[in-house]
Amino acid sequence: MLSFGLAHLARAARGTGERLVLLTGVESLYLHELATLPPGTIEVVPVDTGDRRAVAEALNAIEGLQGLISSTDTWGVTGAELAAELGLPGIDPAVIRLVRDKFEVRDLLHRKGLSPFAPFAVDDASALDLDRLAAAVGLPAIVKDTAGTSSRNVWLVRDAGDLARLRREAAEATLFGRLFAEPFLAGPVYSAETLTWAGRTRLLGLSSRLMSPQPWFREDVTAFPVALPPGDAREIERWLSELLAVLGYTDRFAHVELAMTADGPRLIEVNPRIGGALVGESMCRALNANVYEGLVDPALGRRPRLLDAPLGGGPAVAFVLAYPDRAGELVAVHGLDDVARYPGRTEWYPTKEIGADIAHVTDGRGHAGILLAEGPTAEIATHRAVAAAAALRVETRPAC
Numbered sequence: 001m002l003s004f005g006l007a008h009l010a011r012a013a014r015g016t017g018e019r020l021v022l023l024t025g026v027e028s029l030y031l032h033e034l035a036t037l038p039p040g041t042i043e044v045v046p047v048d049t050g051d052r053r054a055v056a057e058a059l060n061a062i063e064g065l066q067g068l069i070s071s072t073d074t075w076g077v078t079g080a081e082l083a084a085e086l087g088l089p090g091i092d093p094a095v096i097r098l099v100r101d102k103f104e105v106r107d108l109l110h111r112k113g114l115s116p117f118a119p120f121a122v123d124d125a126s127a128l129d130l131d132r133l134a135a136a137v138g139l140p141a142i143v144k145d146t147a148g149t150s151s152r153n154v155w156l157v158r159d160a161g162d163l164a165r166l167r168r169e170a171a172e173a174t175l176f177g178r179l180f181a182e183p184f185l186a187g188p189v190y191s192a193e194t195l196t197w198a199g200r201t202r203l204l205g206l207s208s209r210l211m212s213p214q215p216w217f218r219e220d221v222t223a224f225p226v227a228l229p230p231g232d233a234r235e236i237e238r239w240l241s242e243l244l245a246v247l248g249y250t251d252r253f254a255h256v257e258l259a260m261t262a263d264g265p266r267l268i269e270v271n272p273r274i275g276g277a278l279v280g281e282s283m284c285r286a287l288n289a290n291v292y293e294g295l296v297d298p299a300l301g302r303r304p305r306l307l308d309a310p311l312g313g314g315p316a317v318a319f320v321l322a323y324p325d326r327a328g329e330l331v332a333v334h335g336l337d338d339v340a341r342y343p344g345r346t347e348w349y350p351t352k353e354i355g356a357d358i359a360h361v362t363d364g365r366g367h368a369g370i371l372l373a374e375g376p377t378a379e380i381a382t383h384r385a386v387a388a389a390a391a392l393r394v395e396t397r398p399a400c
Helices: 006-015 027-034 052-060 076-085 093-099 102-111 130-137 160-170 230-246 279-287 293-299 378-389
Strands: 020-024 042-046 120-122 141-145 154-157 179-183 189-197 200-211 219-224 252-261 264-271 316-322 328-334 347-350 369-375 393-397
Touching: 006 020, 006 027, 006 279, 006 293, 020 027, 020 052, 027 042, 052 076, 076 093, 093 102, 102 179, 102 230, 102 264, 120 130, 130 141, 130 160, 130 179, 154 160, 189 230, 189 279, 200 230, 200 279, 200 378, 219 279, 219 378, 230 252, 230 264, 252 293, 279 316, 279 369, 316 378, 369 378
Parallel strands: 020 042
Antiparallel strands: 120 179, 141 154, 141 179, 189 200, 189 252, 200 219, 219 316, 252 264, 316 369, 328 393, 347 369
16 A cells, blocks of 8 residues: 555666566555556556455466565565565564564563553453553553554543543454553654664654644644754664664664654654655655665665665655545545645645545544645745645535
8 A cells, every 4th residue: 555656666666677566456546646657667456455365366476576565564464474475585574563563562672671661451441440541651641553554543541531432432443453552652753764674774864743633643744854963863863773673673664653752752653664645755855866766675685775875955845634624525625726826846646536435534544635845944845835735625525
């Protein structure tokens, strides 16, 4: 599910003399980028990617298969396992299984002295007691899915009212893993974009996160690269290298979320992939490089050229995820003709087709599109993107 970046990935593959085959059960996710590519650039193979046997059969049918890229969390374990079974280059599946379990990651890092607190298992949300939760991790607390994505199934618990909402919503939630609790980290959120090979990690930069008001954790605005004092950047890179080494992370991108608290940077979670939404696009522009080579090279068993390449010189980038005010059928996105008048080479990237059902507006599943703008700094790019996005209105109507 690499809805954006597919064109960059195809060019990176072509640069190594290989062709790109896309296995997907939801081709509509890629229509925006497929429409920009010459016919035949990418071979699309329809397959239910939730059916492991069907995916394996589709891979075995590809002539001259050289590598496998699984670019998102949900299929990370499947991708690593299939690469190992097919004798293709890749990371140890056990490492991806570990990293996909946020409880186990937190527990291991706590035991190794790299996280100041331990996780607390929530075996039954309906029986969770506020006093027990406060004693285990303190209040406010975060309760979330051990294998969740896109800010889904994340609850802030500050008081009895929040606990009642957690019990009610968790009873109906579809979990990818199980629930656990940890302290709420007070501070702005960032994501470190890293690339690792043979145990060496390079920090490519930090992307910022502006979040929705509490109690939701919806990501609304992102900018790259965040300007940090040189000493801080080196310290974060050293910390991330040590953290990933403890996890056995030997090669590939990582998208590491952290909070800058009053006590310094604190880990939120490790995602074994390149950054989602338009983070990859932002890196390509700002770093003046096709960062998707960092996906292709390791998939072919090669040291990523990106580890040694001079990076920088491009514009800073920011983007705003455009959400409707209410759930329902997507009717229109108003104001698209106006955004071109704003500075920053604004661009609109649709993520849903008109008529799509938007069932959730409090997490990352609900945006109808993304508005991107450039600037000389991430701060100015953010100002431009937010100003242009204010001209947009995503209209929905109640689903029948």
